[in-house]
Amino acid sequence: MLKIDNLHAGVEGNEILNGINLEVNAGEVHAIMGPNGSGKSTLAAVIAGKEEFEVTEGTVILDGEDLEDSAPEERAHKGIFMSFQYPVEIPGVTVTNFMRTAINESRKARGLEEMPANQMLKLIREKSELLEIDRKFLSRSLNEGFSGGEKKRNEIFQMAMLEPKLAILDETDSGLDIDALRIVANGVNKLRSESNAVIVITHYQRLLEYIVPDYVHVLHEGKIVKSGTKELALELEEKGYDWIKNEAVV
Amino acid sequence: MDLKEKLVSSFLAFENNIDVDHPVHDIRSEAIKNFEIKGFPSKKEEAWKYTSLSGLQKTNFSIFPKEENALEYREVKKYFLHEIDTYKIVFIDGIYSSYLSETTHDGVDVCLMSAALTKPMYRQIIELYFNKVASTEESLTTLNTAFSKEGAYIYIPKNKVPKKPIEILHFSTGNEASLMLQPRNLIIAEENAELQVIERHQSLTENEVLTNSVTEIFAAKNAIVDYYKVQNDTKKASLIDNTYISQKDTSVVKVHTFSFGGKLTRNNLNFYQDGQHIDSTMKGVTILSEKQHVDHHTLVHHKEPNCESHQDYKGIYGERSTGVFNGKIIVDKIAQKTNAFQQNNNILISDKATINTKPQLEIFADDVKCSHGCTIGQLDEEALFYLQSRGIPKKEASALLMYAFANNVLESVRIPELKRRINKLIANKLGVRLGFDL
Numbered sequence: 001m002l003k004i005d006n007l008h009a010g011v012e013g014n015e016i017l018n019g020i021n022l023e024v025n026a027g028e029v030h031a032i033m034g035p036n037g038s039g040k041s042t043l044a045a046v047i048a049g050k051e052e053f054e055v056t057e058g059t060v061i062l063d064g065e066d067l068e069d070s071a072p073e074e075r076a077h078k079g080i081f082m083s084f085q086y087p088v089e090i091p092g093v094t095v096t097n098f099m100r101t102a103i104n105e106s107r108k109a110r111g112l113e114e115m116p117a118n119q120m121l122k123l124i125r126e127k128s129e130l131l132e133i134d135r136k137f138l139s140r141s142l143n144e145g146f147s148g149g150e151k152k153r154n155e156i157f158q159m160a161m162l163e164p165k166l167a168i169l170d171e172t173d174s175g176l177d178i179d180a181l182r183i184v185a186n187g188v189n190k191l192r193s194e195s196n197a198v199i200v201i202t203h204y205q206r207l208l209e210y211i212v213p214d215y216v217h218v219l220h221e222g223k224i225v226k227s228g229t230k231e232l233a234l235e236l237e238e239k240g241y242d243w244i245k246n247e248a249v250v
Numbered sequence: 251m252d253l254k255e256k257l258v259s260s261f262l263a264f265e266n267n268i269d270v271d272h273p274v275h276d277i278r279s280e281a282i283k284n285f286e287i288k289g290f291p292s293k294k295e296e297a298w299k300y301t302s303l304s305g306l307q308k309t310n311f312s313i314f315p316k317e318e319n320a321l322e323y324r325e326v327k328k329y330f331l332h333e334i335d336t337y338k339i340v341f342i343d344g345i346y347s348s349y350l351s352e353t354t355h356d357g358v359d360v361c362l363m364s365a366a367l368t369k370p371m372y373r374q375i376i377e378l379y380f381n382k383v384a385s386t387e388e389s390l391t392t393l394n395t396a397f398s399k400e401g402a403y404i405y406i407p408k409n410k411v412p413k414k415p416i417e418i419l420h421f422s423t424g425n426e427a428s429l430m431l432q433p434r435n436l437i438i439a440e441e442n443a444e445l446q447v448i449e450r451h452q453s454l455t456e457n458e459v460l461t462n463s464v465t466e467i468f469a470a471k472n473a474i475v476d477y478y479k480v481q482n483d484t485k486k487a488s489l490i491d492n493t494y495i496s497q498k499d500t501s502v503v504k505v506h507t508f509s510f511g512g513k514l515t516r517n518n519l520n521f522y523q524d525g526q527h528i529d530s531t532m533k534g535v536t537i538l539s540e541k542q543h544v545d546h547h548t549l550v551h552h553k554e555p556n557c558e559s560h561q562d563y564k565g566i567y568g569e570r571s572t573g574v575f576n577g578k579i580i581v582d583k584i585a586q587k588t589n590a591f592q593q594n595n596n597i598l599i600s601d602k603a604t605i606n607t608k609p610q611l612e613i614f615a616d617d618v619k620c621s622h623g624c625t626i627g628q629l630d631e632e633a634l635f636y637l638q639s640r641g642i643p644k645k646e647a648s649a650l651l652m653y654a655f656a657n658n659v660l661e662s663v664r665i666p667e668l669k670r671r672i673n674k675l676i677a678n679k680l681g682v683r684l685g686f687d688l
Contacts, residue, residue, distance in 0.1 A: 045635075048635075048639050049638075049639070050635050051631075051635070052631065052635075071638065071643075071644065072635055072638035072639045073638045073639075073640075073641050073642060073643045073644065073647075075639075076638070076639055076640060076641035077641055080639075081639070082639050084636060084639075086632075087636065088630070088632060088633040088636040088637075090633070090637075090650065090651070090654045091654050091657060091658055092653060092654045092656075092657025092658060092660075093650060093653070093654055093657075098640075101642055101646070101650070102640040102641050102642055103641075105641045105642050105643060105646065106641040109641070141654075158640065162640070162641070
């Protein structure tokens with residue numbers, strides 16, 4: 001599904017990603033771990049198409065199509081979703097209206113009619129139940145005054161509504177208490193299928209107890225320095241990132 | 251002949267058609283003297299540094315419309331808040347249109363200034379209120395005072411509330427190649443009275459219009475006044491709005507100004523607090539494009555203790571548009587425990603757009619809370635990326651962010667249909683469908 005080949009990217013001449021190779025197939029969950037500043041969030045943003053980052057070399061290919069010239073919204077229309085570490089507050093636009101706009105824009109891009117209102121409401125109801133979201137919450141302004149946990153839950157709610165092919169969860173576990181973490185992870189697990197894939201970006205192993213990855217990759221200085229199965233995450237938890245750093249130097 | 255000379259010499263002709271023995275005429279005569287001495291303000295004056303009237307002064311405006319023009323309701327229906335029932339005071343090229351209006355004398359007076367200035371039954375009120383808060387120094391206000399004859403007259407007696415909101419509409423039909431209008435409004439809310447007013451100036455053609463309007467509002471003890479100014483005129487219409495408000499104890503006056511259209515707009519909004527526990531609120535949303543110019547000059551004069559004022563102006567400036575915000579707050583020595591809040595936030599969406607923003611605080615009391623803040627910025631890139639990553643194209647995402655930016659100013663609009671209208675005007679002005687009903 002996703003094929004990243006020798007990806008180099010940075011900001012204003014500072015290279016942050018330094019030759020990333022990664023292949024993600026449908027039905028898989030990949031975890032990307034690494035110390036602070038290793039390039040995890042940059043990788044997520046580059047896949048999602050953030051213009052601030054300049055790709056200097058290499059390719060990101062989704063279903064055989066090079067994404068180089070695709071704007072973030074076009075990537076979204078092609079099925080990429082990124083859950084933000086710091087979701088932005090949009091006063092005056094309710095969660096419901098925001099989702100309606102997002103879904104209909106995607107449908108428009110795919111040449112579909114707008115989703116009828118009753119169908120939209122049904123979908124919203126269904127997905128909000130999945131994430132144990134109170135109905136009142138949906139008529140609040142997007143992310144405005146939301147707690148950290150509410151913001152993250154709302155991110156996964158959006159993911160549920162948009163049904164992406166490839167979901168990238170950027171530090172979704174940060175700032176979550178254990179109950180919220182469980183709800184969020186549960187939501188993600190229920191959305192998993194044979195036809196979609198998830199990339200979980202995290203600093204800690206904790207989230208991976210709930211969203212169990214098929215593969216774990218360790219990012220260091222903009223490169224994947226080690227890949228393995230879920231046991232690698234446990235090893236990292238035990239030994240810390242210094243172990244990887246030392247190994248990388250050698 | 252330039253515009254000033256033309257106006258001054260027209261005063262004699264104007265006098266031929268009015269009752270020169272009425273006490274108001276002395277006020278007019280004084281006013282034209284003042285204007286003759288001062289003339290139009292120039293950019294050399296601090297208050298007019300960023301707004302030039304020199305172009306307008308070169309235009310050969312007609313000062314008295316030659317003939318009456320009629321309009322069918324269906325032609326202008328969209329400019330009314332027709333979703334709800336309202337009283338309407340409508341003028342076409344400065345002349346009252348009884349056909350389009352719906353006035354009342356049922357417990358309250360919602361009618362015409364020309365009637366109030368001539369009929370004996372209004373004389374006492376006129377003597378008490380007319381020109382009592384409007385400036386006798388500011389040249390454009392005195393120009394309006396000199397020619398004051400027609401406009402809206404609203405009198406709400408003690409404990410009364412009109413059954414419905416009041417709309418004041420000024421249409422210009424392009425009868426004249428260029429027309430100057432000088433409406434004069436007087437609005438009085440006596441003790442415990444309450445009213446809502448919506449004012450709109452609308453040119454129906456591309457002919458040039460200059461409106462120099464003066465509105466005096468008196469809010470007695472405990473009165474509540476909501477005043478909405480909808481400024482969405484054509485690219486050839488200019489407006490100088492001079493509004494003067496006098497408030498007594500525990501009264502609440504809110505003025506909302508929505509500026510989306512017009513060529514040159516100057517809003518002089520002046521609040522005078524003549525009592526205690528008063529609340530004065532000014533809110534504005536300004537969204538400009540092309541070469542539009544809007545200048546908001548606000549003044550709040552805190553003259554007594556324990557009062558509040560709130561100002562919240564948001565501006566979005568595109569293309570080559572220019573904006574000005576000048577917010578003056580005076581707190582007299584006696585006005586302890588004043589709480590004055592002022593905020594002006596702006597977004598420039600074009601490299602060629604300009605905003606000049608200036609808070610001006612003169613505080614003579616020592617136990618007050620005064621805060622002010624102005625910001626000028628661009629759209630938040632991170633927020634834009636967030637919306638785009640949800641599949642919303644950049645243009646729509648920008649509009650959504652601008653909409654969100656301006657939106658909180660609308661929270662205090664108390665007529666839901668008007669709020670919906672303003673939301674739609676904002677969406678239209680931003681040039682996009684937001685993808686949901688407002």
